[in-house]
Amino acid sequence: MTDDLTDPASPDTRPDPAAAPSLPALIELLEVLDLQPLGSAHISVKGAAGDAETDLGLSSAAVFVGQSQKQHHGRVFGGQVLAQSVIAAGRTVEGVGDTPRHIHSLHGYFVRAGDDSHPIRFAVENIRDGNSFSTRRVHAIQYGKPILSMITSFQSQSDGLEHQDAMPAAPDPESLPSLAEVARTVDDPRTRHFARDRPIDLRHVEGQIHVRPGRQLAPQQSVWLKAIGPLPDDPLLHAAVLAYASDYSLLEPILRRHGLAWSDPRLRVASLDHAMWFHRPGRADEWVLYTERSPTAQGGRGLSTGQMFSSDGALIATVAQEGMTRLKG
Numbered sequence: 001m002t003d004d005l006t007d008p009a010s011p012d013t014r015p016d017p018a019a020a021p022s023l024p025a026l027i028e029l030l031e032v033l034d035l036q037p038l039g040s041a042h043i044s045v046k047g048a049a050g051d052a053e054t055d056l057g058l059s060s061a062a063v064f065v066g067q068s069q070k071q072h073h074g075r076v077f078g079g080q081v082l083a084q085s086v087i088a089a090g091r092t093v094e095g096v097g098d099t100p101r102h103i104h105s106l107h108g109y110f111v112r113a114g115d116d117s118h119p120i121r122f123a124v125e126n127i128r129d130g131n132s133f134s135t136r137r138v139h140a141i142q143y144g145k146p147i148l149s150m151i152t153s154f155q156s157q158s159d160g161l162e163h164q165d166a167m168p169a170a171p172d173p174e175s176l177p178s179l180a181e182v183a184r185t186v187d188d189p190r191t192r193h194f195a196r197d198r199p200i201d202l203r204h205v206e207g208q209i210h211v212r213p214g215r216q217l218a219p220q221q222s223v224w225l226k227a228i229g230p231l232p233d234d235p236l237l238h239a240a241v242l243a244y245a246s247d248y249s250l251l252e253p254i255l256r257r258h259g260l261a262w263s264d265p266r267l268r269v270a271s272l273d274h275a276m277w278f279h280r281p282g283r284a285d286e287w288v289l290y291t292e293r294s295p296t297a298q299g300g301r302g303l304s305t306g307q308m309f310s311s312d313g314a315l316i317a318t319v320a321q322e323g324m325t326r327l328k329g
Contacts, residue, residue, distance in 0.1 A: 076114025
């Protein structure tokens with residue numbers, strides 16, 4: 001929810017901790033995504049028929065457990081739970097069919113805030129394995145209650161009609177400052193902490209809005225992103241990390257449109273739901289251009305959509321998210 005490799009250095013040459021993300025941040029993310037199997041559990045669904053309960057079915061779910069990244073506010077980052085749910089679902093699809101089935105869509109609802117000091121259990125229900133598609137339902141559970149509910153689908157490779165939107169023009173990511181570089185120029189401990197502990201390098205084309213609002217009240221922005229270090233050659237892991245990164249900045253076009261920055265003490269923002277469609281293979285450890293826009297905000301909610309392009313122009317994924325966007329007072 002929206003709320004690197006470093007060589008050992010002597011004390012005299014040790015870099016400013018906010019100068020660049022550190023490798024431990026990426027190692028921690030990979031450890032968080034390395035879910036451990038716990039076996040299986042039964043899920044019973046019941047409905048009311050008059051005064052009597054009617055059993056609508058009993059199914060088996062594979063169960064995994066994972067830990068969380070520590071956050072300064074103690075709540076679990078929504079992108080982390082999305083990514084873990086992708087991994088959990090994908091683990092149950094491995095070996096289905098004659099060819100690998102890769103994730104092509106996910107639709108999730110954030111139900112409760114998560115506690116980053118408590119393990120999360122992921123119960124994966126096998127809805128269906130068809131000739132080409134596999135469907136899974138995932139519940140991320142803490143203290144016996146779901147914090148995220150997601151349905152996701154996987155597909156074996158298939159030929160068909162093909163077209164895509166063109167990648168918009170954008171400056172080279174290496175020409176833009178990273179959040180870590182921006183953090184060195186501002187006196188804001190929260191921003192410096194955020195920059196130091198992030199496993200994803202984000203570079204805003206229109207400039208950061210962590211401390212100050214953007215200059216233009218425009219409901220769109222573009223962000224270059226990639227993991228701060230190389231990742232294993234696992235398509236499921238790259239999809240999970242892209243899902244993780246997709247939750248960082250997607251609500252920012254709403255804030256830009258209304259001249260707000262993350263540092264505004266009146267601001268109350270939380271992700272409500274998240275959808276993502278994976279169109280083509282993409283690597284999360286290579287530069288991805290994330291173009292984002294907000295078509296509407298109303299009723300204390302704002303909607304944003306985004307497109308992810310590889311640096312060679314391929315449309316990798318489309319994302320949509322609605323978030324709670326309120327100003328206290």
